[in-house]
Amino acid sequence: MEKISAIIPAYNAEKTIKECINAVLAQSYKPSEVIVVDDGSTDNTYKIASQFNEVKVIRSNINRGVASARNLGIMASKYKYIYFIDSDSFPRKKCIELLMKEFSKDEKIGIVGGSNISPEYINDKYNKAYDITNRYGHHINLQEGYVEYIGGNFCIKKEIFNKIGLYDTNLRTHEDFDLCIRARKEGYKVYFQPKAIADHYHQRITLKKYLRYAYTGGKFGTIFRLKHKPFAPFSKYLPENCVLIALLLPFFVTFATTRVIQKNIKLRPITEILSNSHLIFLNQLFMCLGMIEGAYLFKKKYKTNKPKIN
Numbered sequence: 583m584e585k586i587s588a589i590i591p592a593y594n595a596e597k598t599i600k601e602c603i604n605a606v607l608a609q610s611y612k613p614s615e616v617i618v619v620d621d622g623s624t625d626n627t628y629k630i631a632s633q634f635n636e637v638k639v640i641r642s643n644i645n646r647g648v649a650s651a652r653n654l655g656i657m658a659s660k661y662k663y664i665y666f667i668d669s670d671s672f673p674r675k676k677c678i679e680l681l682m683k684e685f686s687k688d689e690k691i692g693i694v695g696g697s698n699i700s701p702e703y704i705n706d707k708y709n710k711a712y713d714i715t716n717r718y719g720h721h722i723n724l725q726e727g728y729v730e731y732i733g734g735n736f737c738i739k740k741e742i743f744n745k746i747g748l749y750d751t752n753l754r755t756h757e758d759f760d761l762c763i764r765a766r767k768e769g770y771k772v773y774f775q776p777k778a779i780a781d782h783y784h785q786r787i788t789l790k791k792y793l794r795y796a797y798t799g800g801k802f803g804t805i806f807r808l809k810h811k812p813f814a815p816f817s818k819y820l821p822e823n824c825v826l827i828a829l830l831l832p833f834f835v836t837f838a839t840t841r842v843i844q845k846n847i848k849l850r851p852i853t854e855i856l857s858n859s860h861l862i863f864l865n866q867l868f869m870c871l872g873m874i875e876g877a878y879l880f881k882k883k884y885k886t887n888k889p890k891i892n
Contacts, residue, residue, distance in 0.1 A: 588613035589655035592669035605672040611679035621651040649749035649757040673780040680778035692770030695732025696778025711861035733758030735780040756806040800872025824877035838866040
């Protein structure tokens with residue numbers, strides 16, 4: 583059985599970090615080391631994580647973003663495989679076991695991801711809307727197999743970082759997708775195992791946080807797509823000119839909203855989708871507004887940071 587390092591990036595995660603660590607330590611395929619990277623938290627995240635004798639805690643003095651936190655964890659890790667899980671997600675008992683099994687199918691598989699979903703008993707309307715608009719690609723009812731990218735709950739061969747560099751710290755979202763695209767360009771495959779489930783207790787439970795996430799996702803998602811044009815999905819249709827994106831905004835909002843609805847029809851009752859249609863539309867509107875800023879930032883000589891590890 584291969585040894586594995588588990589890395590948990592955390593920022594102001596005092597509400598969830600304890601349960602996240604407990605869930606990782608309780609895995610049927612237990613990691614040989616667990617690393618929590620406190621990314622400049624101002625709450626009790628560091629104090630809570632430090633109470634676990636089995637956990638190594640790395641502390642950053644300022645908040646640099648999840649990509650930077652993961653990079654610190656990678657450089658501190660010892661083993662050939664790494665499991666990444668966010669501090670607000672709790673992997674179910676066999677999650678890592680199910681992920682690790684898939685590497686034996688093909689030596690070219692470099693990344694295996696699982697479902698990362700909100701538990702069904704959470705009925706908050708913004709939580710539900712977030713799942714509909716952002717998590718249809720991580721749903722437990724999706725088919726197992728090769729995918730373009732995955733994020734949030736996955737295992738990766740550490741050797742990949744030696745070939746493609748670490749996470750792009752310029753990306754505040756879409757950093758996992760960026761990593762997967764770069765790995766695929768080097769010949770690695772990305773595999774999705776829907777039965778490897780982590781329950782995601784994100785805090786996008788107010789309208790402001792819900793829409794802020796949509797805007798930020800649109801901004802950095804645009805940078806990600808333009809960076810990997812034409813390899814990233816839909817990137818070949820995405821203009822680099824922010825003015826042109828602004829002019830095409832009605833088209834992009836209509837297309838994005840329609841796509842979310844079409845994707846979810848296969849996964850959820852139509853009544854659930856319709857009851858959240860206004861929040862789906864607002865999410866996609868703010869995402870497309872973020873695209874304008876993303877295109878502007880990309881044109882201002884966006885550069886990729888690719889530090890190497892030994």
